Amino acid sequence: MPADLAVIGLGPLGLPLAQAAVAAGIPTVGYKTGPEPGSLSPAELRRMLSGGFRHAVGPSELGRVRTAVICAPTPRSADGGLDLSQLEAAARTLAARLRPHTTVILESPVHPGTTEDFLRPLLEEGSQLRAGRDFHLAYSPSRVDPGNRDFTPANTPKVIGGLTPACTESAAAFYGRLTDKVVRARGPREAEAVQLLETNYRHVNIALVNEMAVLCHDLGVDLWDVIRCAETKPFGFQAFRPGPGVGGHAVPQDLTGRAGRGLRMVELAQQVNGRMPRYVVQRAATLLNEHGKSARGARVLLLGVTYKPDLADQQATPAQEVAIRLMELGASVSYHDPHIPSWSILDRPVPRADSLYEAAAEADLTILLQNHRTYDLQGLSVKAQLLLDTRGTTPTGAAHRL
Secondary structure (H helix, E strand, O other): OOOOEEEEOOOOOHHHHHHHHHHOOOOEEEEOOOOOOOOOOHHHHHHHHHOOEEEOOOHHHHHHOOEEEEOOOOOEOOOOOEOOHHHHHHHHHHHOOOOOOOEEEEOOOOOOOHHHHHHHHHHHHHHOOOEOOOEEEEEOOOOOOOOOOOOOOOOOOEEEEEOOHHHHHHHHHHHOOOOOOEEEOOOHHHHHHHHHHHHHHHHHHHHHHHHHHHHHHHHOOOHHHHHHHHOOOOOOOOOOOOOOOOOOOOOOOOOOOOOOOOOHHHHHHHHHHHOHHHHHHHHHHHHHHHOOOOOOOOEEEEEOOOOOOOOOOOOOOOHHHHHHHHHHOOOEEEEEOOOOOOOEEOOEEOOEOOOHHHHHHHOOEEEEOOOOOOOOHHHHHHHOOOEEEOOOOOOOOOOEEO
């Protein structure tokens, strides 16, 4: 049976979309654009397969769907921009098989203007069809928050910007089957800029609170108490919390060289957030010194090496740089993470602690980098010789907090 929907790119954006579509009863075919890190548990995969999901046998299946959503990854390139090579490959593959009246939607994070100036010409050239006349074209920012149980595709409003009003309505009709609310943007550029604003809002606010963490530590102020009090304000404030750095798939974009001028605030936020792994290691070395130990030869246990709690995803995790910098100081690094069975740094395997409490008791310093649900922080704070909590989740007074 031909599928209604093709999801092109089965990584952290495409997989949740395919899951939501299958849950809504839409026959869905998935097409991989490359080696993607998105993963499903065997139970989730069985549920999807029994609901009508299947992997495309070949690209020809892309020509038999009513809607094609491109979720190809757009990682940061060497020059600091976005690498659109996987998006380009996906577009060329789809274009060669594109049929009239198909609705094509882009969900990959891109600069404003990409749908019209980059994707549209590729689709038109490869298909000999005209966007807005022969097929529908729209952009919709992905609002997936992996592991979030409160907000799912079904109850998260979907923003859509089509090339023409008819393109917008066609995309809205599709997303209306998945979600409770559809929000229409003026066009693709506005929808792309929504994604830009949402991503940068997160990075800028995390940078502000990371700077506050450094300042408050220097002043002898308990930042976590400051945040606890500040978040009681019912207007004008949203609580963000500091951490060892920022990971994930949403790349902050300052648009330097694209829009004639960059977003200076975002550029600065990237610098601040990028310095946090180094700051964590500085704090670790200072703590060891204060307890009569040198970082050289110290046994350091890292807890939680993923970028997000309770997920196995390591995309841009700050744990990587923290481990490298500790090793450069001569520390002996091991790790514990219930979601990561093996971990390598610079092609060298990092020893994994089997018994968490024993490892914490033996380590000169334990650093909590990610607070997985399974961690008993009260128990850990009792067992560990020294505990540095970069997430502020240990009981007050039980550990040294960032």
